[in-house]
Amino acid sequence: MSKQHQRTRSDHASEIAEDYVEAIADFIADKDVCRSGDLVRHFNVTHATVNNTIARLERDGFVTTAPYQPIALTARGRRLATACRKRHETVEAFLLKIGVSPATAVIDSEGIEHHVSRETLDAMKRILSDGWPDEVAGGSRRGDGLH
Amino acid sequence: MSKQHQRTRSDHASEIAEDYVEAIADFIADKDVCRSGDLVRHFNVTHATVNNTIARLERDGFVTTAPYQPIALTARGRRLATACRKRHETVEAFLLKIGVSPATAVIDSEGIEHHVSRETLDAMKRILSDGWPDEVAGGSRRGDGLH
């Protein structure tokens, strides 16, 4: 504990970047274009806020914009969006697998996805594809005879 | 999707409140008192930052302070700390259970804990105490013969 706490501030910024980029990619996939109004409605913030955030994303090389034009992702933005979407899907599927309701899985996966390391993500994927790990040591049986 | 995005800003604030309150409780448990310097080292931020944050916590009724005195938790602060600690422990134990390494479990649980709903937490607890759920439908076998 200790070192990773530097993350706090700058991580929060990139979480929002990830959320925006992911949403923009979704809109483009759905409707072919993404307009700032789409993001206003999606994130439930004002136009001004979306504008600020998009300006930051452009500054950081994730999107390109022009006045009154739709928002386009750069190659870098697309890469990030794809990575986020996959991670998001994994987390959500995993939550469903452990018995969380669909509605909660949607909500919680949005919060959790930004904090899941590669290693944890791999553990989730493994379980999704291979089933539960063997019980290693102590506790917990489920049926016992099982199939 | 949509409504819960209002959370963004104010949630981030309360995450930090939770982290601080949890840390303060830990120091008090360990050493009987918590000084601002402890938090400086723990969170790896400056004295000034800790001071600001503690002022906010005091404003919000989680701690009481007096100049050059140790930081004390209010009843409300203690309640929050206890809840956070339990939640944190559950998440960390769960990550270990799914096969994540101890070091990563420590790190990821710190990030994840703030985003886990009651329902998801319950699912984790259930698995920790009752073992893996039965396979409901399709996919995934693990060994097959097994023991």
Add this chain to the structure above:
DNA sequence: TTCGAATGTTAGCCGAAGCTAAGAAGGATG
């Protein structure tokens, strides 16, 4: 007892993410 290190506090700055209010661009429609 005075000095210096460690610890706390205060003031003032920055950037991110939110807001409101007001104005500019574009598109349908009379």
Add this chain to the structure above:
DNA sequence: CATCCTTCTTAGCTTCGGCTAACATTCGAA
């Protein structure tokens, strides 16, 4: 064409969580 509505942009404000720099307090030694 003028008008009006929707969409978008700009300006300016707030709070939060960071920072540095400077000052105050406490306390253990020399």
